[in-house]
Amino acid sequence: MIKTDIIIIGAGPVGLFAIFEAGLMKLRCHLIDAIPQPGGQLAEIYPKKPIYDIPGYPSVLAGELVDKLMEQAAPFKPGFTLGERADSIEKQEDGTFIVTTSKGTQHHAPVVMIAGGLGSFEPRKPLIINIADFEDKGVRYIVKDPDQFEGKDMVISGGGDSALDWAIYFAEKGSFVHLVHRSDRFRAHKDSVARAYELAANGKMQLHTFGEVKELEGNDELESVVIHTKEEKTTVKTDLWFPLFGLSPKLGPIGNWGLEIEKNAIVVDTFDYQTNLPGVFAIGDVNTYPGKLKLILCGFHEATLAVQASYKIINPDKKFTLKYTTVQGVQGFENEQPKETVTP
Ligand SMILES: Cc1cc2nc3c(=O)[nH]c(=O)nc-3n(C[C@H](O)[C@H](O)[C@H](O)COP(=O)(O)OP(=O)(O)OC[C@H]3O[C@@H](n4cnc5c(N)ncnc54)[C@H](O)[C@@H]3O)c2cc1C
Numbered sequence: 001m002i003k004t005d006i007i008i009i010g011a012g013p014v015g016l017f018a019i020f021e022a023g024l025m026k027l028r029c030h031l032i033d034a035i036p037q038p039g040g041q042l043a044e045i046y047p048k049k050p051i052y053d054i055p056g057y058p059s060v061l062a063g064e065l066v067d068k069l070m071e072q073a074a075p076f077k078p079g080f081t082l083g084e085r086a087d088s089i090e091k092q093e094d095g096t097f098i099v100t101t102s103k104g105t106q107h108h109a110p111v112v113m114i115a116g117g118l119g120s121f122e123p124r125k126p127l128i129i130n131i132a133d134f135e136d137k138g139v140r141y142i143v144k145d146p147d148q149f150e151g152k153d154m155v156i157s158g159g160g161d162s163a164l165d166w167a168i169y170f171a172e173k174g175s176f177v178h179l180v181h182r183s184d185r186f187r188a189h190k191d192s193v194a195r196a197y198e199l200a201a202n203g204k205m206q207l208h209t210f211g212e213v214k215e216l217e218g219n220d221e222l223e224s225v226v227i228h229t230k231e232e233k234t235t236v237k238t239d240l241w242f243p244l245f246g247l248s249p250k251l252g253p254i255g256n257w258g259l260e261i262e263k264n265a266i267v268v269d270t271f272d273y274q275t276n277l278p279g280v281f282a283i284g285d286v287n288t289y290p291g292k293l294k295l296i297l298c299g300f301h302e303a304t305l306a307v308q309a310s311y312k313i314i315n316p317d318k319k320f321t322l323k324y325t326t327v328q329g330v331q332g333f334e335n336e337q338p339k340e341t342v343t344p
Pocket residue numbers: 009010011012013014015032033034035039040041042045046050051052053084085086087115116117118119120121162251252253254283284285286294295296297299
């Protein structure tokens with residue numbers, strides 16, 4: 001049994017920042033994440049994209065921000081259970097919780113903080129009968145490591161920001177890109193759409209509007225895709241197709257924990273980001289409330305207030321006085337014995 005002060009479900013940016021805020025209040029955290037590395041969407045979907053709206057960073061690569069959050073949390077010696085999904089929560093008679101993962105690892109704490117973001121990552125997959133045969137053999141739903149595809153010719157499907165951003169990125173890096181969209185109206189930012197048309201005019205991209213990839217061909221690996229438009233079918237030789245239709249949010253098992261859910265998100269009180277289950281908080285993309293914005297910055301604020309409220313649950317008899325970090329500095333747990341105990 002892993003014992004800690006706060007069990008954080010989700011090691012995305014918001015869960016990681018909660019470690020730091022909790023550490024300032026001498027609270028220890030243990031994080032559970034279904035994917036094998038910390039960073040959430042930043043690590044899984046867009047590690048090489050620059051983010052421009054983190055205060056103090058005019059521009060920071062998503063992967064770099066994850067590294068910095070890990071560095072900031074390090075003095076507080078967080079524990080991690082990675083590659084395991086939090087499957088169940090049980091409230092104990094004394095009000096504490098046990099969270100058990102898909103691999104049976106048990107975690108015990110007085111407070112649970114759900115920072116599960118979009119939940120498990122479920123890309124929206126096109127309905128093509130043999131698509132599963134080519135997954136990771138030419139068909140990729142996420143552009144994770146763009147360096148390996150630079151200069152390669154490819155087909156990208158989709159009309160949103162992700163499809164347009166990557167089509168432009170690769171065309172500018174020397175790839176020839178077929179961009180396929182089922183309409184001639186794109187949801188992406190208008191500057192991106194204008195840039196895509198410019199690249200097409202310069203012969204670096206071909207736009208297939210009112211088109212859909214409907215057939216995949218190849219033996220072991222993808223060899224070509226067939227694009228259907230109203231008038232014709234075009235076979236494009238390619239070993240790379242990115243259907244970028246976004247991620248469909250799936251709360252997964254958390255959806256069955258008795259939490260109040262609205263549109264796939266957990267309803268919280270903005271006083272302290274507590275859910276309808278006392279002692280269980282929800283922060284970051286996973287929660288909802290009037291005016292909610294799914295931004296990293298907003299998740300950081302939510303984490304800070306939720307940790308303050310957690311302190312009162314964990315230390316009901318103590319009063320906490322907020323001190324600026326400029327005054328108290330950052331005193332980590334380096335010289336303390338770890339409080340977490342792990343019993344196999
Ligand atoms: C392409 C793209 C660009 C973006 N650009 C920006 C931007 O410029 N600025 C900005 O502020 N935001 C941006 N965002 C949004 C930003 O990434 C999210 O707001 C942020 O990731 C939310 O952080 P989080 O920690 O709440 O959740 P996430 O990053 O989603 O992390 C949640 C983690 O929880 C884990 N998890 C979920 N359920 C379980 C479970 N049951 N058990 C174990 N683990 C679980 C998941 O595996 C995941 O790792 C962008 C998003 C995308 C997709």
